[in-house]
Every structure is written in C-alpha cells, then in structure tokens.
Amino acid sequence: MKNNKYIAAFMAVVLSVSAYAQETRNLSLDEAITLSLQNSKQLKLNGAKVSEAAASLREARERRLPDLNVSGSYLRLNQPNIDLKLKLGSSGSGGEGGSGSGSSASAMPTVNQAAYAMANLAIPVFAGFKIQNGINAAKYLQKATTLDAENDREEVIANTIAAYSNMYKAKAALEIVKENLKQSKQRVQDFSNMEKNGLMARNDLLKVQLQQSNIESALLDAENNWKITYISMNLMLGLPEETILIPDSTAFVPVSDSKNFETWETAALQNRKDLDAMNWRIKAAKAGVKAAQGDYYPSLALTGGYIAADIPNLVTLTNVINGGVGLKYSPSSLWKTGSKVAQAKARLHQTEVSQDMMSDNIRLQVAQAYQNYLSATKKIDVYNTAREQANENYRIVKNKYDNSLATTTDLLDADVAQLQAQLNYAFSKADAVVAYKKLLLTAGALDQQTNNQ
Secondary structure, eight states, X not given: OHHHHHHHHHHHHHXXXXXXXXXXXXXXXXXXXXXXXXXXXXXXXXXXHHHHHHHHHHHHHHTTSOEEEEEEEEEEOOOOOOOOOSOOOOSSOSHHHHHHHHHHHTOOOOOOEEEEEEEEEEEEEESTTHHHHHHHHHHHHHHHHHHHHHHHHHHHHHHHHHHHHHHHHHHHHHHHHHHHHHHHHHHHHHHHHHHHTTSSOHHHHHHHHHHXXXXXXXXXXXXXXXXXXXXHHHHHHTOOTTOEEEEOGGGOOOOOOOOOHHHHHHHHHHHOHHHHHHHHHHHHHHHHHHHHHGGGSOEEEEEEEEEEEEETTTEEEEEEEEEEEEEEOOTTHHHHHHXXXXXXXXXXXXXXXXXXXXXXXXXXXXHHHHHHHHHHHHHHHHHHHHHHHHHHHHHXXXXXXXXXXXXXXXXXXXXXXXXXHHHHHHHHHHHHHHHHHHHHHHTTOHHHHHHHO
C-alpha cells in the first residue's frame, strides 16, 4: 500500500513535468509578427549598423572642430660645445682692464638639462570643400542604412507570415489525416465484422487494412512535420522550443484586391525602401567625387600657440603666444588627385548601374508576385470545386459499394481523392494570403499594411 502511494506520487510528478515541458499556446498572426520583430537577430544587427552610421556622421562633423595639440619634454644634456658667433661686449670702458673683464664675461654657462612645453591650436577655415562633402556623404549613407534596416523589417514580417502559414498548413494536415484515420479504423472494423460473418472476401478486408496502415504512416509524417514547424516558429519568435503553438485559422482569410499590375509596379518603384536607399547611396557617391576633387584646392586654417621653455643657466621663456593664418598647398596634387577623382567617379557609376539593375529586378519581382497572387486566388475556387466533387464522388461510390455496384478499390480510391481534395482546399486559402502578403512586400507596402491592421 505504501509502495502504491510512492508510485502515485512519482507519476503525478512526471505528469506535471511533462505538462510543463509541453506548454500549449494559442498564437495569433499579429502576435507572431510582433514577437519576430522583437527577437529578430537580423534586425538587431541592423540596429548596430545604424548606430555605426550615426557615429560615422558625428565623426565627419567633428572634423570642423579645432585641432589642439599639446606636447612637452624634459631633456638631460651632456656638456655641449657652444661656439657663439655673436661677440659678447665687456662691462668695462676699454683699455687693458676692460679687455680682461670682457674675457671673463664671455665664459659660457654650464648647460646639462632643458625643458619645454608647446600648445598648438588650428581652426579649419577652408579645406577644399572636403569637410562639408564628407559630412554630406556620411549623412546620405546613414539614411541609406536606416532604409536598409526598414526593408529588412518587411522581410522579417514576410518570413514570419510564411512560417505561420506553414505551421497552419501542417496543423490542418494533421487534423485532416487524423479524421481520415478515424474513418479508416471504423471502416476496418465494419469490414472485419462483415468478413467474420462471411459477407466479405478477406482480400477486401486486407485492402482497407492496408489503407489504414498507409494513413497511419501519413499521420506519423504529418506529426513530424507539425513538430518541426512549431519548433522552427519558436526559434524565430524567441519562445521555448517545446512550446506547442496553436495557429489561428481565421488569420487566413483570402483578400480580394482589384488593383492592376501597373498600379502595383508604380507603387513598388515609389515605396521600395531598398531602391530609396540606393538613391541615397548615389548622393553619397556624388559627394565622394566632390570630396576627392577637394585635393586640388589649398587648405586654410587659423592657428595659435603657446610656448614655454627653461634651460637652466642659459634662458627661460614664458608667455610666448603666437597666432596667425596657415596656408597649405601641395602642387603635386595637380597630377596625383586625378586618379582619386577617377576612382570616385567609377564608384558613382557602379552605384548608378546597380540602381538600374535593382529597378529592373523590382519590376520582375512585382510581376511574379502579381501572377502568383492571381493564380493563388483562382486555385481557391478550383480546389473548392474539386473538394465538392470529391465529396459527391465518395458519396456516390459509397452508395454503389453498399449496393454491390462498386469494388472496394473504387471506394478506397474515392476516399483518397476526398482526402487530397480537403488538403488542397485548406492549403489554398493559406497560400493565397501568403501570396498577397508577398505582393505587398514587393510593392513596399507590407509594413504599412501591417501597422494599419
């Protein structure tokens, strides 16, 4: 009796742990999108890139600030040989006495150390427009990086919708196969009773048993696929891997949109953030050309400084302040700058060509997405008709079979066709929604449409 209590307690613990490990969670499509945006590693990486671009812009603007350099040294010296070419006069009035006194005055002091400190300040006034063009280039690249991050945000939303659709389809397939297996087991039981009573050949019973085995195998595949889809979804959303997610079937309501292809194409060319980012990169490349051309010009700066020095027994300098204007120009820039400018122009041309290629690719993407959307919406009607036909066909064949006008094989074939028709119809609705979201993505309107919902 005591052992039974221990066993009961142990089983309760095991069941509670199992229930905890297999938490079930209802997940709506909007909630899935929100979680994916919060946990996307790609978006976190993009955030770091945007921060880097902002720091690069600050660095470019800081080039307009003054440059301040401070230096100092303390030196130990040997006994130097100092030969002053400047003749030192005597303190006397002349004559022999004066001569002796001058010889004493010309004796050099002992110098064995020295110390000095310097501070230099330079305020750039003109640098061949390189500073301003550098700021412009950094600003344009920051905007391009931000637009890239927004474009990837739409990609994350589209991937989430596709993954959610796969999870819904896997769940729908699992439920349909389970229901079909339930019917198959009932059929096997009915046939077994008929075979025992001598009303059916054993061969027909084996056929329905074989079909049950095939459905059980299909059920194993459906369960495996279902587990893989919700584990993949959990990883995408940052949820525990063992959480069983239940998708909302109402999320996949096909949308009817009357806009034609030209409207979608125009919207894409206006709204696509990756194309807009390329426009900003072209502006940055143009600013880069102007910055490279700045080497042709001299640079001008306001300068100032302070010097202090101390050489014991010889000289002490304090409050030596200087200020002025500094001009710097390298004549060699006339023949060395041309290659830099050519490289900058080549980069500009590459960016412009890339923009043209991207525009063509966007047009193709919109065309493919539009045709896929039209095809997906038409398939719903086709598969719905096929489902109705399969149901009616099964009803007729079942009626014939009950009246000994159809074979067991005919009945099983009709059952398989009915199952396939149900799967196709369930999948077609989800595929239509995904196709429409893909069309919105290619038109650059997915994020906007998601925020408006």
